Amino acid sequence: MTDTLTTEVADTTETVRLANGLSCELPASSPLAKLLRSQRTWVGPDAKQRLRILNAAKSVAIVGASPNPTRSSYFVGTYLQQSSDFRLYFVNPNAAEILGQPAYASLKDLPEVPDIVVVFRRGSDIPQVVDEVVAAGAKTIWVQLGIWNQDAAYYGEQQGLTVVMDRCIKVEHARFHGGLHLLGFDTGQITSRKTIR
Secondary structure, rough: HHHHHHHHHHEEEEEEEOOOOOOEEEEOOOOOHHHHHOOOOOOOOOOOHHHHHHHHHHEEEEEEOOOOOOHHHHHHHHHOOOOOOOEEEEEEEOEEEEOEEEEEEOOHHOOEEEEOEEEEEOHHHHHHHHHHHHOOOOOOOEEEOOOOOOOHHHHHHHOOOOOEEEOHHHHHHHHHHHHHHEEEEEEOOOOOOOOOO
């Protein structure tokens, strides 16, 4: 009788991971469990860790890169080409060339294992991309600003990846290397004067 009761209780509880890294068991149907599921509890690398990731990297692959100049992946690719020393690779099975460089159909087609894989794909695609990153042997997946899949972040970490999510690599690189203006553009000016409004 006790075994049956334990099994029933186990089937109706779930482990909820909190933002501070702790976890607890809650009844799956409880309002608190539902609230915690709806909130972001995954916490990625902090600013110092992101700086270390960028400083250690020599090569970056952009999955979901676009040859369309109006797409954010094109803008980020342009910035990285012009403002970083990264060896840059563009991954898009539907393009032959992006920003004057060959486009590759997949990560496995690249001439080297990239240090960072930047992802411009829908949040629902991220688990599949995690599998591709692991299969390619890369160690860091960087999911772009505005893209969030918390389960995929935990999954990526379980696969041994360093996961950065919902952060723009262009903005992060620029802010760490002195090229970020309030609007995200490099003004080319260094000044200590306040801007007149």
